Amino acid sequence: MSSPTSSPTREQLRTEGFELIDEKLSYLTDCLAEALKSLGETELIPYLPWSGSVPDDNPPEGTQQLYSIGFQLLNMVEERVASAIRREREKALGSTSIRGLWPRALKDLSALGFSPKEIVDVLGDVDVQPVLTAHPTEAKRGSVRERHRALYELLARTENQKYTDREKHRTRERIITAMETLWRTGEIHVVRPDIFRELRDAIHYLRDLFPLALDRLDLHFTEAWREAGFPLTELRSGGYIPRLSFGTWIGGDRDGHPLVTPEVTAKALDQLRRGAFQLLHRELEHLGTQLTLSCHLNPVSEDLEIRIDELAFTLGDEETATEIHDRFHEEPWRHLVSLMAARMKKQVEGGHGYQSKEMLADDLDLLSESIRATGCTLIEEQYIRPIRQKLDVFGFHLATLDVRQNSEFHDKAISQLLEAAKIPDGENYGSWPEEKRVAFLNEELQSARPFLHDTASAGTEADLVLDCYRVLADHLSQHGHGGLGSLIVSMTRQLSDLLGVFLLAREAGLTEITNDGPVCPLEVVPLFETIDDLENAPGILGDFLAHPVVKRQKAECQQVMLGYSDSNKDCGILSAAWALHEAEENLTEVGKQHGIKLRFFHGRGGTISRGAGPTHWFMAALPHGSLAGGFRMTEQGETIGQKYANPANATFNLELLVAGAAITTATHRLPSPGREPAKDFLPELTKVSQKAYQTLIRAEGFIDFYRQVTPIDALENSRIGSRPARRTGNKGHSISDLRAIPWVFSWTQARFYLPGWFGVGSGLHHLKTESPERFAAFKEAVRQSTFLGYTLTNVETNLASANLDLMKAYAELVTDAELRERFMEIIIAEFERTRDLLAEIFDGHMAERRPRMAKTLEIREAPLRVLHRQQVHLLKEWRALVAAGKDSEAEALFPRLLLSINAISSGLRTTG
Template sequence: MTESSPTREQLRLEGFEQIDETLETLIDCLAEALKSLGEDDLLPYLPWSGTVPEDHPPEGTQQLYSIGFQLLNMTEERVAAAIRREREKTLGADSIRGLWPRALKDMRAMGLSPEEIIGVLRDVDVQPVLTAHPTEAKRSSVRERHRALYDELVRSEYPKYTERERRRIRQRMVTALETLWRTGEIHLVRPDLFRELRDAIHYLRDLFPHALNRLDLHFTEAWRDAGFPMDTLRAAENVPRLSFGTWIGGDRDGHPLVTPEVTHETLGMLRKAALQLLHRELVTLGTQLTLSRQLNDVPDELETRIDELTFTLGDEAVSTALHNRFHEEPWRHLAALMAARLERQIEGLPGYPGPAAFGEDLKLLGDTISTTGCTHIDEQYIRPLRQKLDIFGFHLATLDVRQNSEFHDQAIAQLLTAAGVPDGENYGSWPEEERLTLLENELKSPRPFLHDTASAGEQADLVLDAHRVLAAEIEEHGKHGLGALIVSMTRQLSDLLGVFLLAREAGLMEMTPEGPVCPLEVVPLFETMDDLERAPGIMAAYLSHPFVKRRAAPVQQVMLGYSDSNKDCGILAAAWSLHEAQENLTQVATEHGVKLRFFHGRGGTISRGAGPTHWFMAALPHGSLSGGFRMTEQGESIAQKYANLANATYNLELLLAGTAITTAHHRQPAPAEDPAESLVPELSAASQHAYQQLLHAEGFIDFYRQATPIDALENSRIGSRPARRTGTKGHSIADLRAIPWVFSWTQARFYLPGWFGVGSALEEMKTNSPDKFAALKDALPQSTFLSYTLTNVETNLASANLELMRSYAGLVADEALRQRFMDIIVAEFERTRDLLAELFDGDMRSRRPRMAKTLDIREAPLRVLHRQQVQLIAHWRQLVADGQDSEAEALFPKLLLSINAISSGLRTTG
């Protein structure tokens, strides 16, 4: 069925109505909760309940609006899922862009047979990587209350409940909101790493496995509904491949708390959680394996394996109990013995030597139960568990280890100094040729500089001890749980080869007949604009190096940073630099017979690479996606995407199906050249010039530090990681992490990193080359890259607010400084807004009504919160300036709550 415009409009209006109705219900429940708690003075200030007074709101308004926004976000997520369901019923499953039915339909339209589609899917290997950057402002206890409320919201949709049952659901919702109101919402003490890790483990162990059940079902149904043969799909086994990674406990770039001991403990916690996941799934599976030996022939190999496990379990009491309980149900008996073995392993006792041995027992269960004719049990219960074993293994998620190239230089300098190498202490400033000469000579030898008990210095010890933890992990548990050694701020070839030297020193090497090989992949992270430009040359030299070629890996991972590139040169220049880098790196890899797996370090905001997943993939340079795709999931974006089952399934399906269809397209001959591409370099250069001119203008840092709450963010307790790479507070934008840079502009409603410079570039082209501007406008609808980028810019502009910008600018003490920069910023804002409306033939509101709706519904309560925050910042800063430290500290929780409330309303931090 084709989609008609009236049907689309009807569904959109239906969605708007559902948002209003659901939100009204939740706000009514919140009002009831407030009454029962004695908070009657807040009732007139309930958002979306009529005209809300804006003057002198009472204590508690920030918390009220924060919770209100949390309810709105929950409502929008739930309604979006409901409208997708209605759209599928009305227009068909393949009408929803980015999901499996549409992806398979598009691949079939490309002329691919089922076998050829399987060929594409075999190469699809997607890995979201959970990170713990300081952007998640909510405590885990708050998220637990959200889940309880969301569950009741889902139950309330069932149409056949009686009035009594509906009253019970409503009362449970009121109770959940009462509890939420009394639950501390923000971190008053900075969370430690293991708290962040436990939060990530919750998603990995407790939520993603359930989402995978639905995800697998969606894919299987889409394949079957497309008319493709199921035996072809099942013969391919686990395709496409999905797995998970994490940086928590391994990312030590600017994070001094990530010690070698933390990494060791992290690996142990992930391993234990993986075993808990498999144990839980196996116990659930056992309830389905109730086939009786009286009604079925029991294969000899099943009986033999039951005897073997009974003997090796080593606990006669447990073995006897399981025999007495399950002897008449042999398949269940075997599953129970397997679960008992896993349980011992969780407690630190001997168990399965590895995931392969556990997988053999699962395969035996499936193969033998199929001989009874009960193939559906294997298909619906055993196969999904084998798939989870493939995804999570005994490690849950692969742990990357990241460190800054400068830190590595310090470690190598200390090693060289301890080994008596002349001028070794200055290794970091050696010319590249001199560094490479040393590395080339040293990498020919397996001998370390120092004995493994010797200390060369603080940085060297930290790097080497971390590598020794990884070597011990490989020795004891294999490489399954280990990801890559990532080098942030990779600027030259020696930054990568130096990692091999450090790995050799720590014993993180495997000997082959050709020489030593590092068992873990070394991955560059290209971040700044200059580094992205140098990246192809660096990778050409790296892939040609004998030490790298010896590893003979068919795929090389390259990480791209979306944060520092934007902070460095602005959104348009950064996007274009990333686009060009991927094109050029892909060409280099092709010349070396290697496929690249790009690791996209996307943040939670558009300024740091975020945007709709399927549109992001569609805008990738042709040929750059070979099937492997990694992407960071940071901070609050993890909860936004994956906090509930429906949303988690939807976002994972977008990732997998999007990667599959994009990989298929990238294998086709290159399409016609992007008609706007020849115009982008000029726009990019002009926008970069305007952006950097602002950042480097005299007095800009003073304006920025006063007009945004950056000082409050630097003092916040949101995440375990410092806001600055060096951990010191100062006036350097270069040292400031991209996350608080974006977070601070967002809180003050400037959204400046997401649009500044674009208007100047467009105006320059329109003024100096009107024919080019006209060509740009004509080409824009056919340009996936520029359409995606400029639509994201437009979203940032729509989220910004001139009135509120001026309010925050009022915090700047020097009136002349304030006026000078506000004149520049406001002029650029209006210029960009007007020129984008001209390019797109209409403003955002007329073309994107859903976006307009979500912005409008938030604006009135946000305005109240912003005005409060401006007053709080001014008061807090005055207390700090007057040396009233205890009073400032007492006020600070209110400021943090204000930041959290505005983050909830904007649905973003940094």
């Protein structure tokens, strides 16, 4: 530890962090040994990770679970230490030393010349929405995550230096007990979780974790604002800024998920609404305990007294109203809040209460005004303002629910409708030329009349789409827009894919009649995913924004979703990254031409191969002018737990997200800094990179190689998420049908990380051998390019996470020696090429330049090696049983294989 009389340097803080990781990990490992001893699992104690040498012989079967829990503890320790070191860094170097957080963001905004008033103006446009999805990348059960939360809280208690030895011993005993429980809690999903279990998990974050993080986030922002010397009155004049809200796909994403029925969507909307009522009831109950002001010491407004009488009368529960009056009639503010809480409790139980969030907001406004009239402004600021903000953020819906469906599914639905309505050649709508489709839709969308009566059935696809839209229309009529997101069309490839949604909405009654014609009350959003679709996206969006049916919406903003997963799977990481960058730049220009702001929805996954990376750096690398304030991004699978499982981590990650959006939005308002420094090199680089990648995955025999060298067959049979691994549900030999998640997941498990780097080395090698001078210029451009710095650093991270020896071990699973040697030779050559050229570009290998990343990889490698060797053996044994038709024996072995997948996922901190 550094001397208390001198401020530590960044290097000293890093070293201190490494020492803290070792110290805390040793403590928890000792506790785990005690738990194993108590449980009678003494034969596993010699195999504890990080307690000595990792065994090379065949360890007992329980080592999979042992190492999995060991990695879970390591992940916990790293999160806790990162938080502690940030605190030490702030004390030693000041709050502005931490990049990405509010103090630094406000300092940077001031340095850019923004006044407090101009900053408030920028923040008024910032609207950030993380969208929770349930893609099958969370391998751990909810019960395990509950045990993790308990352990994290106990670990935090060990840091209290003022505890007595008795209290420290008590905490240690509780940690050991928690580990006993964790050991006996089943880690893996024996049966596939259903959608509502996934929704319950999401509601836990939305209802129980994010509100607490929101309080801390608002406090951090207010403190940073004051520290910057800005007037608080200026900030409060802007309302609740910057805006943060939440979305979800769980119960609405039906792209290739046949279990997301209209009934599921209806139930999801109801559960989200009930979760919001539970949140607000809890907040009101707590608020009441703070408002103990006496009517004998404070002036009570007539409006307050009248409202108390009104609420007591309309509560419809004389006994409860009388009890509240008897307890709190001398504390009128508590009296009012208690009646408000009682009314909200009725709504939690399914009864009548507040008809809208605006009605509740009126009561909270009355509270604020009357409290301020007493002169108690701090009470209003610290207790009432936070709940008003939560009502603004979570409303009566917790999160907005998007509905996503594939364009091909919509085509089938429209074909069935047209066939049922006896439209000539209607059954072949899906294969009509685009001109014919658009002409037909243009004519139909001028009319409000449907093809069929709402009780008529046209076919499976048509019924599913229309019944889903009827659920949305019903929710809209009962509860208004709150809770309803957008209608997202995945695989948008032409204008008619979007216009067809308006036709389906009309058919389901999801339209509003205006003087200009029928209007869809929900936004229709294109999702551009493949490389071809990204290239065509600007033309499609331009035609869409110019279309009468869209113009009559009179919207000032249009949402556009970009898919990071399928574009990468399609053409490789470098080509996908540049295609996305150019598409966003060109789409932004289209929006400007039509006078429409674009709100990009970034479909990023939990791994670099699917768009992940440090959020604030990701934003900084966006094309200039593309972030106008509105920003959406998916949060998927295990990433949700990693970022938001505890309040401290949730606050930190949300602050990175919102502060990053604020500084980027402000920067994008300034004049353009000029052309992308590496723009002259990227067309050539990406062309060669894409060719190398596609040559590999399209080569004869590659599918057979891939299905044997990775555990993709085990993942297709896993019970990780509710959604199938393939869009069509078929287990055929088709990469195009395979979802990007299992594609990346399988390569990650086998330690290839192939989608995250393959092709990059070929592009760089071509540039260097064709023109050494241009390569030198490119190297200089990388230093000036935020986009390339971000992209290539992510590629380097994937390379460092891959392991050549383990790749070769998995390659032994390929039964055809010629196939194995042919593809391994190509992959190894590209791996070494990419690694060496990146080291040349960055002037040194990653381990030298990024010691923290090197540390987190190094500490995991030895126990991971044991797990990988076990998995290779299990895969070989399981596949042999399957091939021999010994289904019962294969099924009996499968849980061990699933545990192996889970353990490796914990060690790598990622799945797909």
